[in-house]
Amino acid sequence: MTIAFDNSYARLPERFFVRQPPVAVAEPGLVAVNRGLAERLGLDPEALASPDWIAVFAGNRVPEGAAPLAQAYAGHQFGGWVPQLGDGRALLLGEIVAPDGARFDLQLKGSGPTPFSRRGDGRAGLGPVLREYIVSEAMAALGVPTTRALAAVTTGEAVWRETPIPGAVLARVAASHIRVGTFQYFAARGDTDALGLLVGHVIARHYPGAEGPLGLLSAVTAAQARLIARWMSLGFIHGVMNTDNMAVSGETIDYGPCAFLDAYHPAKVFSSIDQFGRYAYGNQPQIALWNLAQLASCLLPLMGEEGPAIEAATEAINRFADHYQAEWLRLFRAKIGLATEAEGDAPLVASLLSRMAEGRADFTRTFRGLAERTAAAEFADPGPFAGWEAEWRARLAGEADPVAVMRAANPVYIPRNHRVEEAIRAATAGDFGPFHRLNAVLARPFERRPEAEGYDAAPLPGEAVTRTFCGT
Numbered sequence: 001m002t003i004a005f006d007n008s009y010a011r012l013p014e015r016f017f018v019r020q021p022p023v024a025v026a027e028p029g030l031v032a033v034n035r036g037l038a039e040r041l042g043l044d045p046e047a048l049a050s051p052d053w054i055a056v057f058a059g060n061r062v063p064e065g066a067a068p069l070a071q072a073y074a075g076h077q078f079g080g081w082v083p084q085l086g087d088g089r090a091l092l093l094g095e096i097v098a099p100d101g102a103r104f105d106l107q108l109k110g111s112g113p114t115p116f117s118r119r120g121d122g123r124a125g126l127g128p129v130l131r132e133y134i135v136s137e138a139m140a141a142l143g144v145p146t147t148r149a150l151a152a153v154t155t156g157e158a159v160w161r162e163t164p165i166p167g168a169v170l171a172r173v174a175a176s177h178i179r180v181g182t183f184q185y186f187a188a189r190g191d192t193d194a195l196g197l198l199v200g201h202v203i204a205r206h207y208p209g210a211e212g213p214l215g216l217l218s219a220v221t222a223a224q225a226r227l228i229a230r231w232m233s234l235g236f237i238h239g240v241m242n243t244d245n246m247a248v249s250g251e252t253i254d255y256g257p258c259a260f261l262d263a264y265h266p267a268k269v270f271s272s273i274d275q276f277g278r279y280a281y282g283n284q285p286q287i288a289l290w291n292l293a294q295l296a297s298c299l300l301p302l303m304g305e306e307g308p309a310i311e312a313a314t315e316a317i318n319r320f321a322d323h324y325q326a327e328w329l330r331l332f333r334a335k336i337g338l339a340t341e342a343e344g345d346a347p348l349v350a351s352l353l354s355r356m357a358e359g360r361a362d363f364t365r366t367f368r369g370l371a372e373r374t375a376a377a378e379f380a381d382p383g384p385f386a387g388w389e390a391e392w393r394a395r396l397a398g399e400a401d402p403v404a405v406m407r408a409a410n411p412v413y414i415p416r417n418h419r420v421e422e423a424i425r426a427a428t429a430g431d432f433g434p435f436h437r438l439n440a441v442l443a444r445p446f447e448r449r450p451e452a453e454g455y456d457a458a459p460l461p462g463e464a465v466t467r468t469f470c471g472t
């Protein structure tokens with residue numbers, strides 16, 4: 001099988017990237033090919049599982065038509081400015097145009113050092129690769145815009161972290177890998193020509209209706225507001241919302257220390273490196289807006305006279321709050337079974353959430369439990385929930401089919417940390433069964449099924465994972 005790559009990013013000027021082939025590995029071994037995604041891209045899943053394509057995913061063969069390159073970008077990491085990051089362990093192989101005309105990047109992550117690697121080894125461990133595979137595919141099944149996992153392979157080489165772990169490579173698919181940090185890279189260098197080209201490229205690729213830099217800023221603002229509202233509605237914590245990890249396409253990208261809430265609390269943090277809670281669950285909308293402000297400031301030099309440009313850009317990103325609130329309320333209305341709109345709906349949801357925080361209620365199980373009449377059992381003290389329930393039942397009175405609305409909005413199965421860790425532990429010991437089973441369960445998250453028994457459970461006290469780590 002050959003892929004008809006059409007590499008639009010590689011046609012941008014040379015200062016956007018560094019061309020380089022992947023670094024071959026000792027012994028490529030297939031972990032998984034994502035059949036559904038392969039078909040969506042118009043690729044033959046059988047061919048992708050053949051030795052020829054396993055070699056491609058491992059970086060041992062560059063397919064015809066690919067133009068491998070490491071993308072340049074900068075970024076704010078935990079608020080601190082880093083003028084040059086770039087793909088230090090990833091390579092864009094090329095772009096695939098699906099049968100419906102949609103364009104996708106195909107990227108290898110863990111494919112060896114590049115000029116952007118700084119002190120890193122350019123490699124990825126099996127654990128982080130499986131984690132990204134599981135969680136990104138779960139997010140896709142939950143209806144969240146996200147990068148996807150097309151394949152995972154082992155390398156037959158060890159990667160040294162604190163101890164030696166098996167090495168792996170993820171073949172990642174994305175609408176693009178262009179980040180807020182890509183704009184920052186050129187803005188920091190005063191390269192207005194490159195910024196103009198990048199604006200044109202991103203508009204053509206992601207927002208064909210947008211007009212100029214201001215139109216682009218408005219479109220990215222709206223897309224991010226919708227994305228973050230989705231995360232919030234599922235209890236998802238990204239964990240490392242640096243500007244280099246925010247894709248301008250509006251897809252979730254870079255699943256490092258991400259996690260789903262078990263017990264609900266707005267201040268919840270999992271990431272071991274997020275010492276001050278900058279990327280806590282409840283801070284995510286604010287951080288997204290902060291990142292958009294960085295994007296806005298990059299675009300100013302393209303927007304004419306400074307005073308009016310600042311005013312227009314500020315106005316554009318200030319619409320984030322309205323977009324976010326509207327989407328948040330739309331999603332949470334459905335989560336509590338409402339298909340109609342009434343004045344007191346937002347406070348009704350807020351009141352449930354504050355009782356959940358107090359009662360340490362499991363986020364996913366409580367919302368699903370509303371439809372299955374098991375929500376009260378999620379609260380340490382069911383009293384406050386009973387009070388809310390009475391109010392809620394009164395509001396449900398005129399609703400046609402609230403149970404159906406709730407079942408469609410509240411998943412049974414999410415990639416809970418303890419399950420992800422269990423799958424990684426088994427795979428590291430050579431058993432990929434739990435990894436495949438978990439993926440199969442998460443592929444249909446809204447459908448309770450007997451064969452998935454136990455996967456809806458919250459972690460037992462001894463099972464809870466309280467710390468997650470970066471992809472490295």
Ligand code: AMP
Nearest residue numbers: 085086087088089117120121122123472
């Ligand atoms: P991430 O935390 O994966 O978003 O990566 C942040 C930056 O560190 C990017 O520039 C990556 O390319 C780089 N990086 C992360 N891990 C490695 C690694 N193992 N080797 C080289 N560069 C890395």
Ligand code: MG
Nearest residue numbers: 244245253254
């Ligand atoms: Mg990153």
